[in-house]
Amino acid sequence: MSTKHRYDAIVVGAGHNGMVCAYYLARARRRVLVVDAADAVGGAARPVGFGDLTVPFAAHLDYGFSRRVADDMELARHGLAWASNDIAGTAFGENGARLEWSLARDDTPSPLPARDAGRWPAFRQRMARFASVIEDIAGRVPPCLRGDGADARAWLAIAWRLRRLGAEDMREFLRIGAINIFDVLEETFDDRLLKGALATEAVLGHGLAPRSPNSVLTFLMRMASGGAAALPRGGMTALGEALRSACAARGVEFRLGTAVKRIVIENDRAAGVELDDGEIVSSSDVVSSADARTTGLDLIGAAHLDTGLVRRLCNVRGNGCTARVDLLLDDVGGLERDLLVRRLLYAGDMDTLERAFNDSKYGNVSSEPLVELVFPTVIDPAQKTGRHHLATALVQYVPRTADDAGERALDAARGVIGRMLPGLFERVVDTRTVTPADVENATGIHGGHWHHAEIALDQFFMLRPVPSLARYAMPVAGTWLCGAAMHPGGGISGLPGRNAAAQVIASGGRP
Ligand SMILES: Cc1cc2nc3c(=O)[nH]c(=O)nc-3n(C[C@H](O)[C@H](O)[C@H](O)COP(=O)(O)OP(=O)(O)OC[C@H]3O[C@@H](n4cnc5c(N)ncnc54)[C@H](O)[C@@H]3O)c2cc1C
CATH class of the missing domain: 3.30.70 (Alpha-Beta Plaits)
Structure with a gap:
């Protein structure tokens, strides 16, 4: 890797994942620049004015920002505090029916018929056990199918994690994974409002309905991050500010209000970025939090990718x-x-x-x-x-x-x-x-999808967003992906950014 570059890494996008990635790279002593087309940090949760208020552009609640990332980045020290870390829910149904519940608590939703109330604790506890497997998977860089010893060990660790559920739970995990949340809830509960409320947790943010395949996976992903809905003090924009402060404390530089026009490629590897005013900023690595299609086709350019990958990127559902x-x-x-x-x-x-x-x-x-x-x-x-x-x-x-x-x-x-x-x-x-x-x-996110790419078994883990990109690397050396299109997907968790940084660091090079 050349030493003449101004930065070791340029991160495209100051959304949550871009900033988390930048932080871990800077902590590993990379010189990092974050560039965003918007004037403020936070991506889909960046501040915008509305009347006499400042509101986040899109994302309004925290459904499970990674505690591990928050601790690593010492976000509390950088100003992050909570107005509420579990906003309990009230679901409304027909004819004024109401139900109170929180996925994050053991409390039985209320009011419920006696039979459903009796079934709730076992259902919630089992789902929490299944969700802990998904949580484990969400924090991992997907291993290769035909990789080396490290990949084999990673697969064994996942298999062992599943096996630790015990035979009965493991069978049930595999069974419900193949059906949908409608069937799971239908066979467990009678109360229509409870089933409706739980199903919303599976489908919010997804192009899915309760009978859609994959809706058990999305339900478990919602629970994997704890199942709470939280509000930072100062709103979701305050989370972005805390991330920015943590990055700045590690020496990360920001260029806001500046779009990246293209990733500069020289001798078949990244050499920096060209900004919208024509300025070229050089770096050894470029990590993009834009979605995979936008990064591949607009920033890198189809001419640098093989036709099979171009076709697959065009077909990512999002x-x-x-x-x-x-x-x-x-x-x-x-x-x-x-x-x-x-x-x-x-x-x-x-x-x-x-x-x-x-x-x-x-x-x-x-x-x-x-x-x-x-x-x-x-x-x-x-x-x-x-x-x-x-x-x-x-x-x-x-x-x-x-x-x-x-x-x-x-x-x-x-x-x-x-x-x-x-x-x-x-x-x-x-x-x-x-x-x-x-x-x-x-935001430049193709399709404007919550997760930058639909979460489904064919776009999950080692298949996300397409099989050959699942390990955060684009095929052009030094170009990477760190946004919500990558495993484990969107919502504001910071995990794609953290996993991507681990891969960039593991690839060697600087410092
Ligand atoms: C309507 C809506 C509501 C949502 N509500 C919630 C919610 O309440 N809670 C929740 O957890 N999640 C919510 N989400 C999902 C969440 O906002 C996203 O999953 C999350 O923002 C993804 O973070 P990211 O950092 O990967 O990407 P983004 O937040 O999309 O950030 C990407 C950044 O890259 C920048 N960028 C892209 N291309 C370029 C370029 N060429 N040059 C420079 N900069 C570039 C963009 O300006 C943007 O700032 C919602 C999504 C939508 C659409």
């Missing part, structure tokens, strides 16, 4: 279907106060979710979507920086290609939220919508 709707409120008085500190989900039942997904399969915004609603300024009064309150809703299923997707998502949300909290919309003074197409335009 059409976003989750939108965000923000409501600026002049007041929250008169609303049911206890509900405003909870995570409110309109799930209906599993059939409601299935029908909503069907609409999106045919390009339509569902009129009865899945909605997750929270009130950040009530849960965390420090976020109320002006006279207004904020309600944020994730609205699913909103296909990327739908006409007038933002207006239709807002209309659909209005109907559903009106049933959960009558009178809320009378307090709304302004709205803001972010559709999958907006996510694509603002």
Whole structure:
């Protein structure tokens, strides 16, 4: 590796994964520059103005940022604190039915029929055991199928982890992995609202419905990160600021408001990046947190890749279907106060979710979507920086290609939220919508998908996002991937960034 480069590594993207990757590289004494097209750090959770408030662009809750990464980066020392580390949920169904639950706690959801209440502890404990296997896998760099002794040992460790479940659990793990969350919940519980609420945990952020294959995997992934929904003090943007501060303390440099036009390749290996103003910044390695297709086809260029890989990158499934709707409120008085500190989900039942997904399969915004609603300024009064309150809703299923997707998502949300909290919309003074197409335009993430690429068994672990890229390396030497498109996927966990850094460091070279 040449010593004339200005940096050892340039990381494309100051989202969570880009910053986590940059931190670990800097901790291994690399000189690191992070470049982002946006003016602020945080990627899909970067700050944007809305009325008299600052809100995250898209991501509104922490569903499981890696504790290990948070400890390594000493994020508490860099200002990260929690307004709530487990916002309990209330699910709403038809005819005003309600259910209270949290996936992160042993408490039995309530109210439940006696038979379901009796079955809950065993179900939750078994799912938590299965989720611990997934958690173990999520923290690993996927081994090769035909690798060396280290790969063989990694496969053995995974097999042993599975075997430690015991024969009965192992059989059940393999059985339910092959079906879907609809069938698993249907054979376990009677209560329609409980099944709807649990199914939302499996499908939120995914282009899936309860009957879709892979929905058990996504449910376990949700539980693998603890199952809580948390809110940093100051909001999700505060997490980005803490990451930036930790990086800066390790000497990472940032260039914001500057897009990377292309990755410069010389003599068949990375030599740096060309910025949008034409400046070339040299480095030995370039690690991209943009999705794999964008990195491969737009930043590296198809001419440097074989045609088989180009075809596979074009076929990565990742059409976003989750939108965000923000409501600026002049007041929250008169609303049911206890509900405003909870995570409110309109799930209906599993059939409601299935029908909503069907609409999106045919390009339509569902009129009865899945909605997750929270009130950040009530849960965390420090976020109320002006006279207004904020309600944020994730609205699913909103296909990327739908006409007038933002207006239709807002209309659909209005109907559903009106049933959960009558009178809320009378307090709304302004709205803001972010559709999958907006996510694509603002972040450059092809498809605007929550996970940059759908999570499914054929795009998971050593197959994510496509088999030949699963170990975070692009085929051009010195080019790498560290974003949510990589194992173990998106949501703000920091794990793809951490795993990618381990690979860059293991590849040798500097210092
Ligand atoms: C509507 C919506 C709501 C969501 N809500 C949540 C939530 O509540 N909780 C949660 O955990 N997850 C949520 N997610 C998912 C989460 O936001 C993503 O999984 C996560 O942001 C991925 O992090 P990342 O660092 O890999 O990539 P990103 O956050 O997408 O960051 C990539 C960065 O790369 C930059 N970039 C790309 N190309 C270039 C280039 N050529 N030059 C320079 N910079 C470039 C972009 O500007 C961006 O800042 C949501 C997603 C969506 C779409």
